Ligand code: ADP
């Protein structure tokens with residue numbers, strides 16, 4: 375069995391090109407980095423625990439992607455540009471058959487976004503992964519949850535609901551024979567953090583959040599922080615054709631889109647005067663953005679489907695099943 379230091383050196387040290395602002399990466403007691411001028415540093419930490427956030431037998435490469443993507447998604451939601459990441463890894467024993475694919479997927483995604491691993495910690499214990507990502511955002515321009523105003527338009531990136539369908543397949547092997555089950559399972563682990571959209575919307579969006587707990591739940595954070603309400607058009611929710619076939623019908627797919635967590639799509643609000651800029655600003659980002667509603671005064675929470683108001687709190691899931 376490999377010792378801790380050999381393991382760190384083999385798998386985590388000198389795996390990437392050195393960023394100019396990294397003076398010292400892994401190897402000493404601390405990493406040393408240089409702060410650029412006129413930016414704030416955006417910092418976020420997330421932990422993934424085996425058995426809670428992924429099953430212990432999930433492919434290591436998929437777990438690595440999910441761990442880093444979910445962290446980068448938090449930077450994306452602030453409009454920040456990723457720069458540095460540290461990794462605290464706890465594993466029952468030094469398992470090289472797990473570490474090799476984990477690291478290769480981790481560094482693939484890190485390299486794609488130009489984020490450098492600058493340090494971490496490696497300990498023995500139940501499998502868990504804690505990442506701290508840091509990025510830059512121009513001073514006073516970060517996209518917060520608190521900036522939405524009445525009349526602003528509500529947008530989401532990508533398609534919603536696929537991640538929940540993939541999770542269904544993880545949790546119920548019987549579902550693995552449903553249409554597109556394997557594709558949706560793959561998507562659950564392979565979200566693309568919407569870093570480019572976050573950056574592109576910096577001059578235009580009034581508020582943003584990434585969808586980690588489900589649209590309905592996460593948009594509440596914007597509403598609470600901004601002291602506003604919302605009206606959402608359920609028919610406008612972007613759905614993949616794979617999801618619709620997997621769940622059999624559109625209303626159920628819409629239900630998934632409203633509640634699916636770990637999507638790592640962005641939800642952002644845009645004032646009327648910037649509505650015309652959204653498509654052009656995001657054209658180079660390689661992902662669709664869809665307007666799904668509008669900000670209303672505080673305490674208004676309206677959902678519409680087929681032109682009819684939908685009382686979410688009363689009818690919830692059942693309404694969708696029956697319609
Ligand atoms: P210390 O005892 O000072 O905490 P460690 O033995 O934990 O030092 O780590 C030695 C060096 O290796 C440090 O620079 C640390 O940042 C780095 N390191 C340890 N584990 C990891 C990891 N999983 N990924 C990246 N760097 C790591």
Ligand code: MG
Nearest residue numbers: 494495496497
């Ligand atoms: Mg340590």
